[in-house]
Amino acid sequence: DELYNNLTRFDVTPVLSGVQAQDPDRVYTVAWTHTYGPKRARVFSTTLAHNAAVMEDPRYLDLVARGVLWAVGKL
Numbered sequence: 039d040e041l042y043n044n045l046t047r048f049d050v051t052p053v054l055s056g057v058q059a060q061d062p063d064r065v066y067t068v069a070w071t072h073t074y075g076p077k078r079a080r081v082f083s084t085t086l087a088h089n090a091a092v093m094e095d096p097r098y099l100d101l102v103a104r105g106v107l108w109a110v111g112k113l
Contacts, residue, residue, distance in 0.1 A: 048072065054084070054101065069101060071108060080109040 054069035069084040082105030087093045107113040 050083075053082075053105075054086075069105065071105070080111070082106065082109045 050067070050070040050072040052067040052070050054067070055065045056068050057063075057065055068086050069082075071080065071082050073079060074081050084101065084105065086101075087098055092098055104113060
């Protein structure tokens with residue numbers, strides 16, 4: 039999948055990183071968690087999956103499912 043470069047790093051906890059073929063020495067965070075607001079709501083986010091083949095991949099679906107379960111406190 040494509041790695042979209044995150045130009046701004048907020049206060050997040052990386053959960054998955056990757057590299058691009060043309061720049062193999064630089065590691066990019068492609069999935070992360072953090073908390074938001076005064077109630078510290080749990081947030082899971084990813085920049086992966088830009089085509090149907092990736093979105094149908096069981097590994098991607100597992101990543102998203104586990105991220106959602108973590109966000110709702112059920113993991």
